[in-house]
Each structure stands twice: as C-alpha cells, then as structure tokens.
Amino acid sequence: MHLPLPFKQGFAQGARALGRLPGMRLVSAPWRGNPVIVGYHRILPREAWLRYPCLHADLAVTPERFREHMAYWARAASCVSMDAVAAGTLPNRAVAVGFDDFYSDVACHALPVLEKYNIPAILYLCTDFVEGDPFLWWYGVDAAVNSGKASLDVRFEEWHFFGSLKYAWQRQNMFRRLSACCSRLDAPRQRAFLDCLGTTAHCRQPGILPTWELVEKLARHPCITIGAHTLSHGALCSLSPEESRRQMEQSRLHIEKHLDMPVHHLAYPFGGHDAAAQREYVLAAQSGFRTAVTTERGTNSPDTPLQALHRSIILQEHNTTVLEALNSGWDTVLRAARRKLAGQ
Numbered sequence: 001m002h003l004p005l006p007f008k009q010g011f012a013q014g015a016r017a018l019g020r021l022p023g024m025r026l027v028s029a030p031w032r033g034n035p036v037i038v039g040y041h042r043i044l045p046r047e048a049w050l051r052y053p054c055l056h057a058d059l060a061v062t063p064e065r066f067r068e069h070m071a072y073w074a075r076a077a078s079c080v081s082m083d084a085v086a087a088g089t090l091p092n093r094a095v096a097v098g099f100d101d102f103y104s105d106v107a108c109h110a111l112p113v114l115e116k117y118n119i120p121a122i123l124y125l126c127t128d129f130v131e132g133d134p135f136l137w138w139y140g141v142d143a144a145v146n147s148g149k150a151s152l153d154v155r156f157e158e159w160h161f162f163g164s165l166k167y168a169w170q171r172q173n174m175f176r177r178l179s180a181c182c183s184r185l186d187a188p189r190q191r192a193f194l195d196c197l198g199t200t201a202h203c204r205q206p207g208i209l210p211t212w213e214l215v216e217k218l219a220r221h222p223c224i225t226i227g228a229h230t231l232s233h234g235a236l237c238s239l240s241p242e243e244s245r246r247q248m249e250q251s252r253l254h255i256e257k258h259l260d261m262p263v264h265h266l267a268y269p270f271g272g273h274d275a276a277a278q279r280e281y282v283l284a285a286q287s288g289f290r291t292a293v294t295t296e297r298g299t300n301s302p303d304t305p306l307q308a309l310h311r312s313i314i315l316q317e318h319n320t321t322v323l324e325a326l327n328s329g330w331d332t333v334l335r336a337a338r339r340k341l342a343g344q
C-alpha cells in the first residue's frame, strides 16, 4: 500500500504509542534484545536546517531533541561503549550511542550533552572527510529537490525521475528516491548523476567537516571512542572485494596512525543490506574490527555476529515514544507484524 509520507508517519506513531499501554511492556520485553544500538549524524540548530531541509530531516536532530533523547537513555537504560559491546559484558537494558560521518557540529552540540549525562559515544570517521576531497552528493540531491521548481523531470541512464515538488512531503519522497539511486552508483557515475541534476556545486561542504586537530581532541575525551567509517563513504557492496577490504582496512590504519591508538569498531557507510552484506561482515572481521554496525533495525542478541550488529538511525521526527519502543522491544514486535502484513 503506497501512502503519502505524512500518513505513514501518523500510522507509525499511533502504533508505537500502543506500546505504552499498561501491560504491553511485559508482552514486548522478550523482543528487546541487548544491546540496543542507536546512530545519529548531525546535531544542528533548527535555523541551520533551512538550506538543505530534506537532507537534514534524514540526517540531523536539533540540540534540544538530542538532549531529550540522552536524558531518556540516561534514566531508562544503561549506556555502554562499543568496547563493552565487543567484550559482551553488558548490563540489562544496554544502549550504545554513535555518530556516523563525524560532522564537526557533534563537537559543539552533542559533546556537552554526552558529558552532562556521562554517556559514552562512538564517532565513526570517514578519513577522506578530514583530508581528502569529499564529494557529499547528498547535499546536491537536496539542492535539486529544493531548487524552487514545481516539479522534477530528470533522466539518468535507465532511470526517469519525474514528479511534483510542490509539497514538503513530495520533496522528501523525491529526495529519498534520488538518494537511493545515487548511493548505489560508483563515484564517477555519482558525479555524472549530480551533473545531470545540475547541483554539483553543493556537494562540497568544507565548513561542516572536522580537522585532524578536532578528531585528536575528541579522541582524548573520556566519553568518546573513535571508529572507522571507511575512506570515501562508498556503498561497500558495489565495490570489488579488494576495494571493499581496502576501504575498511586503510581507514582503520589511517586513523590509528594519526591518533596513535587502536581502532576496533566500524560503521558500514549507508549500512543497509544493499550496502553491506555477508561479504563485508567477513571482510570487516578479517580487517581487524571487533564490531561493525549496520543501519538495519533489529534485535541484537549474543547470537548476532559482532560484525553485523543491528542499529537504529535516529532522526528529528523520533520523539521519546520511538525510543521507548526501541527500549521495550515494542519496535521489534511492530516490525514483525508489518513484515507479516506485507507477506514477507
């Protein structure tokens, strides 16, 4: 059933709220798993969202929302580091917090909150973001759908992207369709795709990326662990096995050389099953990573391979009801019900 985005979000919120009814937590508790792992990207004040609204809806939470989330985890769960996840010595109701891509706003907007609640967190660093010439195509995709045009009509290879951009939910849908396509292309084709959209200039955003100086400063902070997020943030499944391994292994060695400390943890770029699968899980283990996280929601248990850990990406639209659903197991129950309804 294809419903407009606002309807889907409304249904999802209603279903999650059911988990708060008396007795439901007892029902869902066996499905919680341990640990729950949550991932963030940018922590960005509302006024900074305006230029790339679709992207930031999928990538950022405000400092206020982040504070609300961390206050919830501090009182309702036991916050653990990824080292504890790797060691398997977890308290009940463990939650691990992390950030992908290491945008520099994490240092000013997330770190004070982590300090306040004494929450350990891991920052997954993409080394080309610090010293390479990163092509952040997702900013170009946002610029294409928010150019002020009433519709988009773009052909690229065998794809045809056509649709109205009048309403915010239509722009968000188009942003997600374009992003899903672009994430599966190799680097030269991504550049060709963005040329086609006419927004290549937006793909360079030096002001939001960290310096080695900032990485070193955070690496010394007692709340922070630095993890790897590959060299150039490509979808590993679309690369040759040799290149996929190089992306993981070299990013680890690169960070270790700069920080003079071991790097044990990896986050797969994009992280869905079409970006990292069995081959990457094996390569990650062979490349020396004790844990590796996906962006596949799901329950972690002692049987979950440490290089294929489930993780939920958290967005601004996620209020504490969403966190409660993750923390009570209700989210797992709902996903199983949805899969059953969809006949999967």
Ligand SMILES: [Zn+2]
Binding pocket: 100, 101, 229, 233, 269, 270
């Ligand atoms: Zn990433």
